[in-house]
Amino acid sequence: MREFLKTKGFKMTPQREIIFRAFFEIGDHVTVDELYRRVRKSDNSVGYSTVWRNLKLICRVGLAEEVNLGDGVTRYDRVTREPHGHFYCVQCKQVTEFEMEEIVAKLHPIADKQLFHVDTIKCEISGVCETCQKKTDDDDDTPLVS
Amino acid sequence: MREFLKTKGFKMTPQREIIFRAFFEIGDHVTVDELYRRVRKSDNSVGYSTVWRNLKLICRVGLAEEVNLGDGVTRYDRVTREPHGHFYCVQCKQVTEFEMEEIVAKLHPIADKQLFHVDTIKCEISGVCETCQKKTDDDDDTPLVS
DNA sequence: CGGCTAAATGAAATCGAATTTCAATTTCAA
DNA sequence: TTGAAATTGAAATTCGATTTCATTTAGCCG
Incomplete structure (x- = not known):
């Protein structure tokens, strides 16, 4: 190093x-x-x-x-490491990953078509992880869009 | 409204x-x-x-x-509007879009497999747009890697 | 039409992560 | 060993995001 x-x-x-x-x-x-x-x-x-x-x-x-x-x-x-995206749980803030090889392969041609020179590709999926889903089955947080 | x-x-x-x-x-x-x-x-x-x-x-x-x-x-x-991702030019800060229907379709099964409840999906591609590529063909910015 | 209560507003204050400043210290090539 | 350049730690600063608070306003109710 x-x-x-x-x-x-x-x-x-x-x-x-x-x-x-x-x-x-x-x-x-x-x-x-x-x-x-x-x-x-x-x-x-x-x-x-x-x-x-x-x-x-x-x-x-x-x-x-x-x-x-x-x-x-x-x-x-x-x-x-391999290209990967992130799952972000908005409740527990935990970050987990998913493999993104295939997604990246699909994205490159799209960039090429617009003659965009790619430095980095990021995919982030926000939502609720399995654990938190179970946790919040009852105590609901006043949904605005009911 | x-x-x-x-x-x-x-x-x-x-x-x-x-x-x-x-x-x-x-x-x-x-x-x-x-x-x-x-x-x-x-x-x-x-x-x-x-x-x-x-x-x-x-x-x-x-x-x-x-x-x-x-x-x-x-x-x-x-x-x-339709699901779309973003191109972000690190030089001119300009943001443009690309259609993402197909990408989203590929991403959902990945989330499902991990039982992750999806709220939002984001794809951001950073790099240099066509215009800026031409602009910087000469005045190079001391690349650190290489 | 008034009257009333919750919502909305504007200015200023605050927050907090990111970044810079600066004087002192340390690395390392010669 | 020595000096220039890089690095460090603490404190200060930056700057967008967010909150506070006193005041005003929307819109329901009679």
């Missing part, structure tokens, strides 16, 4: 070491705050902005990407 | 009249600020928060939905 960063003009530091390690351990849909807490367990002197900057750095070097589920908090995903 | 709102327990006001009208005229991917400016042309005494609240209201009654393209600004789309 030190070498990889060097080739891109960045230095390795103890804090960065911890942050990178933590990020790749936690895995996906992490928020800055979550990662910050996690990092503090290893070294409680690491600053919030350092965690933030390094998360941005991980994105810049192409190892992660920002995920926006519309709840005002930015999450971060590793990009070292 | 007055009647429609009444059935949902809301009143009609001059400001609301203007805001609703403006929203459905402008059409899509409007930001609060854009709509606010537009509304002020009809009546420069309308407040920003009123525009914001009414945009939220339009969403609540199911006539619009929030669109999040990851640039920190919330946009609003009418929902009275």
